[in-house]
Amino acid sequence: MGDVMIHRWDEVDYDRLGGLIDAVGFDLDTTLAKSKTPMTRDMADAFAELTHHIPCAVVSGGKYHLFTNQILAMIGDKANRRNLHLMPTSGTRYYAWNGSAWQCRYAHDLSPEDRDAAIASLTRHAKEQGLWLPDDRIWGDRLEDRGSQITFSALGQLAPVAAKEAWDPDRAKKNRLAAAVAADLPQLTVRSGGSTSVDVVAKGIDKAYAMHQLSTILNVPIGRIAFIGDRMDPDGNDYPTAVAGAYAIRVTCPDDTLEAIRRLTAVLSLTTAE
Ligand SMILES: [Mg+2]
Numbered sequence: 001m002g003d004v005m006i007h008r009w010d011e012v013d014y015d016r017l018g019g020l021i022d023a024v025g026f027d028l029d030t031t032l033a034k035s036k037t038p039m040t041r042d043m044a045d046a047f048a049e050l051t052h053h054i055p056c057a058v059v060s061g062g063k064y065h066l067f068t069n070q071i072l073a074m075i076g077d078k079a080n081r082r083n084l085h086l087m088p089t090s091g092t093r094y095y096a097w098n099g100s101a102w103q104c105r106y107a108h109d110l111s112p113e114d115r116d117a118a119i120a121s122l123t124r125h126a127k128e129q130g131l132w133l134p135d136d137r138i139w140g141d142r143l144e145d146r147g148s149q150i151t152f153s154a155l156g157q158l159a160p161v162a163a164k165e166a167w168d169p170d171r172a173k174k175n176r177l178a179a180a181v182a183a184d185l186p187q188l189t190v191r192s193g194g195s196t197s198v199d200v201v202a203k204g205i206d207k208a209y210a211m212h213q214l215s216t217i218l219n220v221p222i223g224r225i226a227f228i229g230d231r232m233d234p235d236g237n238d239y240p241t242a243v244a245g246a247y248a249i250r251v252t253c254p255d256d257t258l259e260a261i262r263r264l265t266a267v268l269s270l271t272t273a274e
Pocket of ligand 1: 027028029030229230231
């Protein structure tokens with residue numbers, strides 16, 4: 001494998017980037033919006049504007065309904081929806097606008113046996129490692145069956161952002177749980193997901209897989225897709241996009257992404273018009 005290049009968002013030459021890419025992919029949590037919260041009004045405006053200049057995709061480990069709450073409800077009909085591609089659960093599902101509604105174009109789900117095995121292993125190891133907190137200390141369900149993905153969230157699906165960010169800042173707890181579960185499930189892929197979560201998915205399903213899917217959907221080479229995410233460290237869930245060959249751009253928060261979108265839009269609006 002060749003060198004993996006990660007570009008800091010504030011070191012990107014956007015004038016040059018505009019000529020290098022034919023599509024832009026985005027992570028959702030901590031990139032377009034704070035975890036599980038709607039994107040800001042400023043972000044919604046900027047993001048919707050960008051879809052009028054270049055195909056945009058959002059790739060997240062989260063479920064489709066989060067896309068509805070965090071993105072679609074905020075952008076309304078301001079976006080060019082035919083240029084927007086939604087890829088929840090790491091691209092195992094793909095939704096596109098059919099002219100009147102968002103339509104699921106495919107869903108690659110886990111088998112019932114694999115889902116049961118994943119739930120059993122996550123439960124056992126979380127309890128053994130002291131990560132199965134009392135019910136009165138969590139918010140919502142710990143375990144979620146997303147069809148193509150089983151997710152364990154230590155503080156529950158509905159935990160407030162501040163609690164989640166404080167729980168495992170160095171990711172040691174999550175990574176330890178993921179390693180133990182991975183040993184039980186060699187046929188599946190186990191990885192640390194959002195700030196408190198561990199995901200189990202089919203082998204080979206990560207954001208690199210999503211990049212390959214997107215490349216096929218758009219008929220654009222991966223090398224001409226930019227991907228913007230906050231987890232571009234080698235054990236982060238956005239890093240596989242860089243390994244797959246996308247032009248990887250690292251941000252630290254939605255404010256960075258907003259500025260990156262504005263700079264890219266300024267460049268593209270000189271060369272494209274709708
Ligand atoms: Mg993220």
